[in-house]
Amino acid sequence: MTDEEIxxxxxxxxxxxxxxxxxxxxxxxxxxxxxELVLSVKELALNMQAMLREQSDQGERLAKLESEPAERWSSMKKTVFNTVVGAMAGAVATxxxxxxxLYTK
Structure with a gap:
């Protein structure tokens, strides 16, 4: 091989x-x-997981708030029923x- 070829x-x-x-x-x-994309996706997944936990907690709190009026209504019905029964029992006893x-005189 020549120098030129080399x-x-x-x-x-x-x-x-x-x-x-x-x-x-x-x-x-x-x-x-x-x-960088992998790290961003990992961070996004962690944020989504935290949001899912928060949403679950909010669901529990919302269920509690929604059930509160029903519990009050139930309590009020019990109170009214007990009052009526107590008044009737008092009237009967009286x-x-x-x-x-009248008969003991």
């Missing part, structure tokens, strides 16, 4: 090496971008005492 081959290799270096730089940039008082 020089041409070396120049070709230099050109290929330059092209490979350029491609490698692009690959490193892409790898860096993908790594009537019986009055009747017994």
């Amino acid at each position: 020089a041409v081959k070396l120049e070709g290799h230099d050109h290929e090496i330059g092209s490979l270096k350029h491609r490698m730089s692009e690959q490193e940039e892409q790898n860096k971008t993908i790594q 009537g019986l005492i009055y009747i017994m008082a």
Whole structure:
């Protein structure tokens, strides 16, 4: 092989090496971008998990708030029923005492 042929081959290799270096730089940039994307997706997943927990907690609090009026209504019905039954029992007891008082004279 002559010096010229060697020089041409070396120049070709230099050109290929330059092209490979350029491609490698692009690959490193892409790898860096993908790594940043992976970290962003991981952070997003953690935030979504936290939001899911918060939404679950809010659901429990909302259910409690929604059931409160029903509990009050139920309590009020019990109170009214107990008051009516107590008044009727008191009236019956008073009537019986009055009747017994009339017959004991």
